[in-house]
Amino acid sequence: MKLSTFLMATITTSAALFSTPMLADTAPLPDLDGRTIVAVTENAYSPLNFIDPKTGNGIGWEYDAFNEIAHRLNAKVDWKLSSWDTMIQAVKQGQFDVGMDGITINEERKKEIDFSIPYMVSQQFMLVRQDEERFKEHTAFAKNDDLLIGAQPGTTNFYVAVYNVLNGDENNSRIQLFETFGASVQALKTGDVDMVLMDASSARGYIGANPGIFKLVGDPLGTEEFGFILTPNSDLTPAINAAIISMKEDGTLEMLNKKWFFDYNN
Missing domain, CATH: 3.40.190.10 (Periplasmic binding protein-like II)
Structure with missing residues (x-):
């Protein structure tokens, strides 16, 4: 598609x-x-x-x-x-x-x-770097302990990461916390984390602003109303x-x- x-x-x-x-x-x-x-x-x-x-x-x-x-x-x-x-x-x-x-x-x-x-209604997807080949859906991500998620505490993205990817562990060391959502995306871009959960509405903005840098993988992990x-x-x-x-x-x-x-x- x-x-x-x-x-x-x-x-x-x-x-x-x-x-x-x-x-x-x-x-x-x-x-x-x-x-x-x-x-x-x-x-x-x-x-x-x-x-x-x-x-x-x-x-x-x-x-x-x-x-x-x-x-x-x-x-x-x-x-x-x-x-x-x-x-x-x-x-x-x-x-x-x-x-x-x-x-x-x-x-x-x-x-x-x-x-x-x-x-607005949107869904959560995995935003990754364009060259990412280690996983294509969230279960494969969860099985690889070397992979890190970037998230902003207290947000829907954080809780979807915790409960839909990492089995409900809010203190999981694989979640790297950032003060702003944009900072987590920058960390993904520089390779400090391997995935950021993002609603489809924002994904278009980041992918469009960074041609050839990001892509979306996997099925939606949650639906949310703004x-x-x-x-x-x-x-x-x-x-x-x-x-x-x-x-x-x-x-x-x-x-x-x-x-x-x-x-x-x-």
Whole structure:
């Protein structure tokens, strides 16, 4: 299967995933009357959020999507930056109104913060160097004690590595931890680790930005839904959900998928 076809099969924004009822075509979106929404991201998860090498500004799928959400809701966005390991707690405490970083919706996190409806669904695959021939699927990787995984602690990628590859051992020395997702990919590139688990959406960004360096191998190891995180009981949640639905209905989400996962070239 060609990479573009492969990614199309694993990236979806299907309305069937939305638990919120679909809006009628004529239903008006909420008007936030020029309100400023303080939004936070990390700028380390290409192509969802990252630094434009040409300008030094933050760009990506999530930037475009949330700027469009704010436009539709008659709101402004005040963009902030935070490391991944503090982002959820900061949004929970109300330091920011909304956060995004390819954050997987799960029950444990729902106890801490609010989620929007999913804006994207993706699957976890093994990203390896282009010349990797020692393994082609996760069971062969698990059997070779010399092989190392790069991961960012507390992320879906980390827990998929632990429970889907290394038999549930969170302290396994074969998992090399990095402060950012980008650092783990750089370690893969330089040969310090042998595999990084990555959702298909980000894989397109890294493979495209590094021609001939990386490839994906094996079957998907997990499926995840991405959502925006919000302060508990936020009055913004229903408005953001309505905007996401409208962007699904009019094709905007698919347009963003094409722009960032297939057409973008830095």
